[in-house]
Amino acid sequence: MNTIFKICSASAWREAERRGVYRGSADDARDGFIHFSTAAQVGETARKHFFGQTALFLVEVDADALGQALRWERSRNDELFPHLYGELDLGAVRAVLELHTRADGSHDIPELEP
Template structure:
């Protein structure tokens, strides 16, 4: 199993758990897919898009469970990022944890499986 990660507002994640599906953020809707990161990409994603934001969840997802709706496409500097074209079923989620924020607004990145 290869794990990919979604950073999500805690309130939006509670809604997704109730609905048994996550439909993405406003940014995801704008871009037409749900953005994910690999473990090595996570720190950069947090710094670039989530600095200063609190009450976030880190969602671990089994990439294989997403089938051909998951595509690896170039993004920052040509690096391949996982993008999901469609909804994220809660059944593909393997873990959820809080993301701690430091006083400077940066986030503590937990140790993750690659």
């Protein structure tokens, strides 16, 4: 099973749980897809886009469950990143982890399985 990850605010994720679907962040809406990262990309994504932010979740998603709506496209450093063109069905979510913020604004990234 392929696993991808989404970092999002706790409040946005709680709203997704209430609605039964995650529609993405404002950045996702602007870009026309939901941004995800692989296990190897999560640390840099957290540093670049979420530094200093608190109350974040790291959402673990079964990439295979997303079907044709998931596309792998070149982005930062010419790496392939997973982009979901559509809503995230919460049935594809395997785990939701708290992403703890350190005093220096960085985050404790758990050891992740690809």
